[in-house]
Amino acid sequence: MTRLPSWQLFAICALVWGTTWHAILYQIGHTPPDVGVALRFAVAGLAALVLCRWRGLPLRFSLRDHGLFALQGVFMYGVAYVCVYEAERFLPSGLVAVGYSASPLLTGLGAQMLFGVQVSRRFVWGGVLGVAGVALIFWPEFGKASSGASVGLGALFTVAAVLLSAVGALAASRNRSRGLPFWPALAFGMLYGAAASAVMALVQGHSFALPLVASWWIALLYLALAGSVLTFACYLTLQDRLGPGPSGAVGVMTPLLALVVSMMFENYRPDVLTAIGAAMAVAGNVLMLRLPVRKPLAPKIAGSSPEC
Known part of the structure; x- marks a missing residue:
């Protein structure tokens, strides 16, 4: 992935993640x-391990390294x-997308608090503008979801998802700064994430019976290979270059593309608020990416960068 310019990595993440909703x-x-999550990341993790083996990358690591892989993967x-x-069971996908548009802001501020990464005012205002724009796009859905006991539960799951994802992104950034190899960290991290999800399913007595539905299998393969292995490889490479905050700006553009998918396949018709919100989100995205976070200098470790 290091051969691709940042804008191409960004475009791949936004295009693919925009359809995974x-x-x-x-x-x-x-x-x-x-x-569903356990099966998705089990397939993705195994595919990444096969890629590591094919490229001759080392797959033996200490218990401490596996603990760091697990920290990244579980979250x-x-x-x-x-x-x-869970959130998409109770809320329209647009509302969940709105929550994720706050991820770059949370991740950037978390990097500042934990790692001493300096976050500019431009970045903060860009994040706020992006969140406001995406919220405006989906404002009608807020009205539809304004009543019902399930709304509060869906909102809680959305907030939890954003916070947990930010923890995982920060852990991944720290793992890279410690010199842990990219692809093995991705592969083992996904397997640990799958294992954590499987434990949650077993504790609740959920069945792992596989449905005989073609659309389910197509979705599984797309989510695992394109929506997980490809996109996370691009995203984490982008995070290495720009820092954990600006790379998270993908979370602002993704809802906009999810909106296009809804227009194509779900008969969604945008209005004036949609156009204004889209303009605000794009402007906020430009502000966040224009001045990347200044990271403390770290020694370069040979062979630690991802390549493809």
């Missing part, structure tokens, strides 16, 4: 959220995604 619906209609690929799937 819709693809998730094909899974939660047939399997419990924790089962970034496990419990955070279970919360996303």
Whole structure:
């Protein structure tokens, strides 16, 4: 991935993740959220391990390293995604997307508090503008979800997903700064995330029976290979270059593309508020990316950068 310019990495993440919100619906209609997440990241982790083996990358690590892989994976690929799937059971996907548009702001501020990364005012205002724009796009859905006991539960799952995902992103950034190799960290992290989700499913007595529905299998493969292995490889490479805050700006553009998918496949018709919100979100995104976070200098470790 190091051969690709940042804008291409950003575009891949936004384009693919912008369609995964819709693809998730094909899974939660047939399997419990924790089962769907466990299967998705089990397939993704195994695919990443095969890629590591094919490229001759080392796969033996100390218990301490595996603990760091698990910290990244359980939060970034496990419990955070279970919360996303659960949230989509109670709220329109647009509302969940609005929550995730706050992820760059939370991750950037977390990096400042934990790692001493300096966050500019431009970045903060860009994050606020982006969140406001995405919220404006989905304002009609807020009205539709204004009543009902399930709304509070869906909102709680959304907040939990954003916070847990931010923890995972910060853990991944710290793992890279410690010199842990990119692809093995991705592969083992996804397997640990799958294991955590599987434990949640077993504790609750959920079945792992696989549905005989073509759309479910197509969604699983798309979410695992394109929506997980490819996109997280691009995203974490982008995070190495720009820092954990600005790279999270993908979370602002993704809802905009999810909106396009809804227009194409779900008969959604935008209005004036949509156009204004889209303009605000794009402007906020530009502000966040224009001045990347200044990271403390760290020694370069040979062979630690991802390549493809």
